[in-house]
Structure formats: C-alpha cells, structure tokens
Amino acid sequence: MDARTDTVVSPQPPRLRRLVRAGIWLAAARGVVSVLVVGALVVPLACIGWPMLAIFAAITVGLNLGLWAGRDTGLASLAGAVLMPVVGLIMVLGTDVQTFGPGSGAIAVDEIRHFPHTARFRFTDARVATEFTGLADARRINGASASGVWRVAPIVSSTWTPSEPVTAWAVAFVSGYGPVDFRTPRSWVQSYRAAVRFAGTPFSPAHKAIDHALARYDLRVAPGAPLLFWVEDPRGVIADERAFLAWVTFGGAMTWLFFLIGEALLVPKSAPPDMQRAQA
Numbered sequence: 001m002d003a004r005t006d007t008v009v010s011p012q013p014p015r016l017r018r019l020v021r022a023g024i025w026l027a028a029a030r031g032v033v034s035v036l037v038v039g040a041l042v043v044p045l046a047c048i049g050w051p052m053l054a055i056f057a058a059i060t061v062g063l064n065l066g067l068w069a070g071r072d073t074g075l076a077s078l079a080g081a082v083l084m085p086v087v088g089l090i091m092v093l094g095t096d097v098q099t100f101g102p103g104s105g106a107i108a109v110d111e112i113r114h115f116p117h118t119a120r121f122r123f124t125d126a127r128v129a130t131e132f133t134g135l136a137d138a139r140r141i142n143g144a145s146a147s148g149v150w151r152v153a154p155i156v157s158s159t160w161t162p163s164e165p166v167t168a169w170a171v172a173f174v175s176g177y178g179p180v181d182f183r184t185p186r187s188w189v190q191s192y193r194a195a196v197r198f199a200g201t202p203f204s205p206a207h208k209a210i211d212h213a214l215a216r217y218d219l220r221v222a223p224g225a226p227l228l229f230w231v232e233d234p235r236g237v238i239a240d241e242r243a244f245l246a247w248v249t250f251g252g253a254m255t256w257l258f259f260l261i262g263e264a265l266l267v268p269k270s271a272p273p274d275m276q277r278a279q280a
Contacts, residue, residue: 024260027072031080031256034065038088039249046095047199058088069256079259087252094248096183096204097229097241098197109157112168113224120234121195128170128188128230129154132162134213136205149174151185152209154219155195155228165222170230171198171206182231195228196237 041061045054066084070076101119104112109126133153154160155168172185200206206227214221231237 024264027069027076028257028260030069030071031083031260032253034062034069034080034084035087035249035252035256037065038062038084038252039091039245042088042092043095043099043245046092046201047098047100049200051092051199051201054092055089058092059085062086062088073263075263076260079263080256083252083256083259087248090248091245093201094244095241096199096201097237098199099238099241099245101197103234109155109160110167112226113222116224119197119238121197121228122234123155123193123195125157126155126193127158127191129156129160130185130188132213132217132219133185134209134211134216136209136212150204150206150209152206152213152227153185153188154213155230162217162219165220165225167222167225168195169210169225169227170195171209171227172229173204182229182237187230187232190230190232192230192232194232194234195230196234198227198229200227 038058038061042054042058045051045057062084063081066080066082067077068080069084070078070080098119101117103120104115104118104122106122106124107115108124112121115121130153133151136150151172151174152169154166155170156164156166170188172188173183174185198206210221210227213219229237
C-alpha cells in the first residue's frame with residue numbers, strides 16, 4: 001500500500017466568505033466617495049454664507065449619492081439614503097467658522113471692508129465695545145424659544161466714537177450648558193486683536209441682535225460689516241474647525257463600512273435565480 005499524505009484544507013466559513021466579494025468593496029468605495037463629495041459641496045456653501053442652500057444640497061445630493069452607494073441591495077440603499085444626508089447636515093449645522101480663505105495681516109479696523117473674502121484677521125488697534133451689546137434669543141426651527149442668547153458688539157479702534165459707523169461686529173453665543181470656547185462673550189474682555197469670520201448658521205438670529213443694538217444705542221453700520229469671532233489664535237481656531245469636519249467625514253465613512261460588514265455577516269443572502277430553479 002502506498003502511503004499518501006492528504007492535505008486537508010478547511011473550507012472558509014460561508015459568512016466570512018461574503019467579505020471577500022468584489023461587490024462589498026465596490027459599495028465601500030462608492031460610500032467613501034459619496035461622503036467626500038457631500039463634504040466638498042456643502043462646506044464651501046456654508047462658509048460663504050449660504051446655509052439654506054447648503055442644507056438643500058446636503059439633502060438632495062446626499063440622498064442621491066446614498067442611493068447610488070447602496071444600489072446593490074435595498075437595505076444598503078436605505079442606509080445610504082439616510083447616512084449621506086445626515087453627514088451633510090452635521091457639517092452644515094456645525095460649521096460656523098469660515099474654514100478657508102486668506103489672512104489679512106495687521107490692518108486697522110476701518111480697512112476691513114477691503115477684505116471681503118478673508119477668513120483670518122489681525123488688527124493693529126481694536127477692541128470689542130461691550131457697552132454697545134445687542135441681544136437676541138435663540139430660536140428653534142418651529143419658532144419656539146431655545147436655551148441660549150446670541151450677542152453682538154462692535155469691534156472698534158481706541159479712538160472710535162458712537163457717531164462713526166460700525167465696520168465689524170463681534171458675535172458670541174451663551175447657552176445654558178456653560179462656556180463653549182471662543183464662541184462665548186468671555187473672550188471679548190481679552191485684548192486679542194484678532195478674529196475669524198463667522199459663517200452664519202441656519203436659524204441663528206445674529207443679525208436680529210445687530211438690529212437690536214442699532215435701535216437701542218442709535219448706532220450706524222457700514223455696508224457689508226462682517227460678523228467675527230474674537231479669538232487669540234485665528235490659525236488654531238480654523239485648524240480645529242477643519243479637524244472637526246475631518247472627523248465627521250471619517251465617522252461617516254467608517255459608519256458606512258461597518259454597516260456593509262454587518263450586512264454581509266448578518267443578513268442572509270437569497271440564492272441566485274438559476275439555483276432556485278435548479279432546486280425546484
């Protein structure tokens with residue numbers, strides 16, 4: 001008798017075998033691309049002051065991209081149609097700082113009108129005139145009062161008088177949950193002489209606070225006066241905001257990948273039509 005050694009190869013578990021199919025990796029690639037496209041579209045719209053258009057783009061474009069990413073199965077289509085708009089909406093609603101644009105260098109406050117697209121500002125002589133603060137209550141989408149107050153105050157030079165127009169505004173938000181970094185008026189008492197441009201978020205009544213300040217103190221405002229966050233390090237603030245957007249993008253992509261893996265492992269696959277006919 002010839003002695004033969006048989007090599008026994010244990011079969012790959014059926015469920016794990018699903019993870020090596022080309023379809024799941026194509027769906028993963030489509031989902032990652034969809035998250036990147038949604039972010040690349042809605043963030044610039046939010047930063048340039050078109051938040052409602054950014055919301056519209058997040059919903060419509062995100063919905064179509066989500067359906068495209070999950071076109072292999074009905075469950076994946078549903079998940080993509082929910083995930084991609086949610087990622088876009090988080091970016092829009094969480095973006096209140098212009099995250100791209102040049103810096104102004106050291107300028108006088110009155111020269112700010114010459115920098116309409118600048119994201120970071122340095123001033124040679126500036127302070128926040130807190131004695132002329134305007135207030136407005138935060139509002140929810142349905143019109144009910146929310147916990148929080150928006151505040152604005154003029155950013156002026158040391159020689160400014162109330163008879164001169166306001167060329168820039170400092171904006172801040174006070175909520176019932178304590179201080180939130182540079183967004184609170186606690187930074188106004190600091191002699192930072194630097195600011196980053198505020199990107200108006202949907203449903204934020206910052207401009208209503210300006211109207212209250214103008215009416216209460218009989219002030220004048222220069223055309224196109226921007227709203228700014230009063231900060232110590234503009235570059236650091238913008239870097240942190242970019243990091244936030246990067247984490248949202250990463251979270252959206254990883255959520256999509258985890259969903260695909262879970263669907264492949266847990267959802268039973270029906271047999272192909274040819275196999276079903278053969279079994280019949």
